[in-house]
Amino acid sequence: MFNFKTVASTAMAAGLLALSATAPVIAQDKYDVYLSMSYIGNDWQAEAANMVKAIASHSNYADRVNLRVQVAGPNAQRQIQQINAMVQAGADAIVVYPISPTALNNVVKNACDKGVTIIAYDGEITEPCAYNVTIDQDEAGRVTAEWLVEQMGGEGDIVLMTGVPGTSVDAARTAAAKEVFAKHEGINVVGEAIGMWSQAVARTELSKILATRDWSDVDGLWMQVGCFTANAMQLEAGIAADALLPCAGEGSNGGRIQMLPAGTDVEGAASPYAPLGAPRISYASPPYSGALAFKLAVDVLDGKEIADLTTLPLPLVTSETVQLCETGSWDEQKAGCNAFLPSLVSNPGWFASIFSADLPEVGLNAALVGQPED
Amino acid sequence: MNHTDTAPSQAKPVKPRFMRGLQRSRPMLTALAVLIALLTLNSTISPYPLSYFDVSFLASGGTTTALAAMGQTLVILSGGFDLSAGAVISLVNAVLASQMDPTNFAASVPLWTGIGIAVGMAVGAFNGFFIAYLRLQPIVVTLATMFIVQGLTLLVMDKPGGFVSPSIGSAYMGDAIPNLLPASVVLLGVVVLLWLWLKRTPFGLALYAVGSDPEAASATGLRTGWVIFFTYVLAGGLYGLAGVFVSAQTGSGDPLVGNSLLLPTFAAVVIGGSRLGGGKGGLVGTIFGAYILMIVVNILLSLNISAYYSTIAESTVLMLAVLAGSLSASSPLAHKLRGARDYISARSKQMLITQRPYADKRLDFAAKVSPSRKAGPGFWTRNSALMRYTLPAFVCLFVVLLITQASFGNVFTSFRYWDALFVLSSFLVILALGQGAVILTGGLDLSIPWTIGLSGILVAGIVQGADGALIYAIPVVLIVATIIGFLNGLGIVALGLSPIVVTLAMNGLLQGVALIYSNGTPDGFAAPALRWMMTGEILGITPIIPTLGLFVLAAVLLLGRTAFGRRVYAIGNSETAARLSGVNTGKTLILVYILSAICAALVGILLTGFSGQASLGMGDGYLLPSIAVVVVGGALITGGRGHYLGMFGGALLLTSMQTLLAGTTLPFAFRSVFFGLVILAAVIALREKRSH
Incomplete structure (x- = not known):
């Protein structure tokens, strides 16, 4: 048996080698x-x-x-x-x-x-x-952190929601943001949750933080993914739309729709996937x-x-620059719109930063179902 | 060797030694045959010839998995289970890449290989100490070690980078004989030779003995503790070597590189013909298993299988490869088929027990025993085992609560903390019933993540935010879950495959189904009623909490007070004994897996309500915690022991600990270490005083 196994293992190596001469090369023009x-x-x-x-x-x-x-x-x-x-x-x-x-x-x-x-x-x-x-991941972390500091007037307690620990992207973004926060003495990081770049995880992590803290103990949020969820949770907690905390975070379509002025008529909107006038900066990879x-x-x-x-x-959209698209075609996005109708994009976690001036071939339908522009 | 108990009267003539060896290594040879078939298939469908370079790359591509899986095989042969394998690979990679001098391009290969192996062995010794000498359960010790090692790795290196000297790279990735023999093949060959030698030493014999029957091994005077300890040290050394190889292969460090290798190592072990549970198999088959897993990547590419179908195709290969190794005249499938044939023929001859007239055949004296009950043992005596195994979780929970109170001061003063704790733990509380029942029978359900994911996506997709649709959406999801559980159970019972293989394959299958159904982006919303259930308020508490109370009560009754519950425990203690006592073990096992799938589906539905929508991968984070709560709650991973109340305590403990950590600004690395230490502390409290 032992001998046999040794033979078998060398046979494998031989088998690998024996396969090296097969099949012709097909000529190609594409x-x-x-x-x-x-x-x-x-x-x-x-x-x-x-x-x-x-x-x-x-x-x-x-x-x-x-x-x-x-x-x-x-x-x-x-x-x-x-x-x-x-x-x-x-x-x-x-x-x-x-x-x-x-x-x-x-x-x-x-x-x-x-x-x-x-x-x-x-x-x-x-x-x-x-x-x-x-x-530029450093830039993403820095710019969003600076926006948040400015919104809060340089003072207050914030909660961070990071990405997947151990990745370069998370390390660069978080380090850049923390550097900004460290420069402002009035800013205190009171909680740091591991968000794994997922709205579902953001929800459980925020709930854990809120088990020991109240929304009123927090003045601002910096999240790689999770602002949409954080706004939804504040509404559930009975906080009025005009009192939502400033949130620097991801470029999900749900978040973009929430940034539209409250009362905007949007087809397919249903709370919390609805215009709230949320104070936001939205960035995305x-x-x-x-x-x-x-x-x-x-x-x-x-x-x-x-x-x-x-x-x-870096695609940056703030509450001032958010603009609703009607169809989501490339031409329309080129004219400056950056949020899509919930009736077209039913998933609020869907990423809305799909416009590139260099890619007239792809619009909303490309990202949704893989169909190019005409 | 495993059928000697069946029929001593049909003693066969002794076969020649060679034939016996052949028969014994059949699973390994099947794996080899499958590998050769796949290699042939790949070279037939690929229009391009393989060069030596490709072969050498193929060989080195599978080496890391092969080395790690060989370590895992040692542990599995000893009857254990090692979840820390992937984490150790990451740690060694991080240590090497961060500690090497970036200016030294000729770093010593033996020195750094030695360092890598030593780091792995140190972790192995940590595992081995707790498992061999404190007699803790391997799965939970290595789970705790996994968290601790992952944390340490991030302390050594918080993001990818670092430097591994090219001398290491060329030593392991180069050629032993130019254009003939890649160095990676030689490395595997050396390990195999060492194994073949080790197997013939007293240690090798003892390893198989301990894995086959630890009590018998101990009774014959083997120092089982030492054997198990040394097994984990050796396995750690192999993970360390795999870490060195990954460093050579990649030339740098990544603190996450090994983590995803954990499940493939199990798959490789099983495909290679080793038996989960110990005592049977070997390291050579595992190598073939590892290469089968790698060559599948090439075949999927050559066949141009769409991305959405790739997990389905892989699961199919896994199932077929394992099935091929287990099919024979004595396999469970053949056994079942013969059983069914006998049943039908007996039925047609009116010879079944159930077809005979009922007659009271009790012996005379049985009737004379008066049914009057003597005063039974007192409450404390009756429930001492229950207390022993459930209390530690609650004691640890109390400690965590005290720390939380000291840090945040709202645990005992406001209900809000408790409200959040119960809502957040509801997912694990429910999963604990399903996974717990499976573990009580001695199995393991790895299909939980995508059962959760698929259920959530289905429910959100069907209801589309309308309450009315829940009336049919929930039954549809539960029926789908029943089918999933039934198929799991059927694979385990009828095909006789290990639960780990069947449920792992099922998980891949479900992932494919979820992707195809949702076309990559799940749509739809949870119905308002579902959202209210998880995030609303009734009399100041979240509506899920009273429901959860009822669930816990029902679960305790189901496992503790029903015939089904008793059968579950009976199977866990000994499936053979249960079957001989008249328990329909097959039916019970299938029901257990259905229960597990239904619990996972409920979690999927509730998670969707909690988040407001479903997302792909929403169940990913729940597999290991579901196992952890069951074991921390006092259950024995090999089955037969445990109480649902303990698992409930385990779920609360884990959630309260996560809540405590989330409220801090501690770096993730420390949280991970802390989490691992608490799990370890909880199981040390569960420690058996005597050997079993």
Whole structure:
């Protein structure tokens, strides 16, 4: 038995080697672009994937690019394997939502060495040969914290809701915001909850904080995700809409609708997904970054030069600049609207920062159902 | 080896040694065959030839999982269970990446490999000490260790970065023989050789003995404590080696890199043919299991399977691979089929017990015993076991409440704290019944996260914010849950597969179904009545609280006062004994999994009411806590012991602790360590005084 096992394990190695001579190479005229996603179990990821699919099916790309989408889940080992399998399958370019900014470095380097274009969106890959499309996370943390301090007149107690601990994005945003708060002596951080970038988690975490504190003990909220939920909870606690706490937070459509002046007529609105005149600044890592990464990848394949790091303009919307869209087409968003009708977007946790001046191919329908603009 | 008890009269002629070895390693060989089949399939459907580089990459791609899963196999062979595996990999990666000198490109490979293994062994020794010498339950010790190690990792390194010397990378990722043998294969080969040697030592023999029957092993004079301790140390060393390999592979550090490797290690162990529960299997099969899991990624790509279907496809591979290893003339499925055939033939011959005329066959003296009851033991004697296992959770709860009172001062003065505590703990209180019943039978339900997710998405999608629709939406969701539980139960009973495998596969399946149903973004709202239930007010309290009170009462009665409850305990103590005493164990087990699925569905519905809407992944955070509350509440993970009141206390304890921590500004790393320590403290209080 023992001998047999040893034989078996060496047989496996031999088996691996024996497979190295098979199948002819198929001639190709279209670019093969692969998308390696992380986890698809949340709104942001699903939206980003929809937008990539939409732009790939737009007439600008449909007849010259083959897009294949694969999911690696939360496991970096699998993404490493997946990227390599994509290289092996003959990818011209790979668009990656990197699970880890560092773990992919070696496989990405190998891919680059084989002439494959690697472009990461939202998260960054630190390997120099990869292109990155992302927002400035420091700026996101800093600007929103400064807004909150200003709203509160530089004084008061605040609650923080952070993202997923151990990720670079969370570390950068939280550190930048805390730096701002530390500069103002009147600002005290009285509670810090781990929000995991989820409205559902934000709800349970805020409830835990409120078990030992009252809304009246808090003067402001800084949350990576959770302002929509925080406003809903204040309404449930009997706080009037005009007394809502200032909240610096995510760019969900629910939050944007709440920012509209109370009484605005909005089709499909139902409390708390309704105009409240909530004092807010809304920022987001925009879900169109995947579509832009796809576009840039094709540009590279076309022989164009692109920047190694594309820093997206930080989408910031305040209660003063929020504006309702009628249809959500790209043209309409270009004219400045940034919130969508609840009758079109039934999920308030859906991310509303989908406009990019560089992407006329994708509008609301792209993010919702993966359909490009005409 | 496991069928010697069936029919001694049909003694077969002794087979030659080689044939016996072949038969014994059948599950491992099946895994190898599956792996070869998948590799062949992949190379057939992939239009591009594999180069040596691809093969070497494939080999190193699965090595981390393989090494970690081999460690897990050792623990499982000893009859244990290790939830800290992934966390240790992250810790070692973080330690290496943060401690190496970024200017030294030629750091010593043996030195840093040694450091990595030593860190892993230290964690293993921590686990081993509590499990072997304090006789705590492996699952809960390693759960606490997981939280502690995750916290420590974030203290070492709070975000991805750091530096791992290229010398480590080229040593493990390079070639042992250029263009012929990747270094990763050699590494696995060395570990396998060490294992084959270890297996023949007295320790190896003792490992299998302890895993097969700890009492018998102890009775024959084996030092079981030492064997178990050493097993965890060795396993920790293998996780450490996996951490070193990940560092070599990635060239840097990420404090979360290993956490998602935990479930794949279990899958690899089971696919590789080792038996959960101990005593059977080996490390070589596990390697094949790990590579099967990795090659699936390539196959999904080659077949261009849509992202939404990928978890479904993976679950199918998991089920088929495990099934392939277990099918034989003596497998439970064959047994059941024969049983059904015999039942039908007996029925047609009118020979079933139920078809015979009823006759009182009690022995004479039985009737003479007068039914008059003697004064039974006193209340305290009768309930001493109940007290022993349920009180620790409540005592710890009291301590946490005192600390909360001292920090915030509103625990004993206002009802608001209690209101929030009960509402927040309601999810775990409900899950504790389902998971608790499953654990009482000796199983484990890993399909809870996506049963919650799918139920929430279904209920929000059907009601679309209208109260009237609840009348049919809730029954629909509960029927779906019943089907889920029934399929879980059927897989476990009829196919004879381990509950962990069946429910893990079910979880992946449900994730796919939820994604396809919601098309990536769940829509719809909770009905106002549901929202009122969780966030409204009636006589100053949230309406869910009185309902929860009724639920707890019903749960205590269900497990403590009904025939169903007694059967659950009977199965947990010994399924064979229960079956021989006339319990329809199959039916009871299926009912238990249905109960668990229904509880998860209720949580999904209530969570949707609580949040106002459903979201994908809303159940993700509830799997480990659901296990933790059951065990902290005094239940034995191997089944048969535990009381629902203890689990209720466990749910309150965990929630009150989270509430206390959320009210502070302590960094997450410290909270995680603290959380782990409290779980550990609670189970130390539950410690058995004597060996069992």
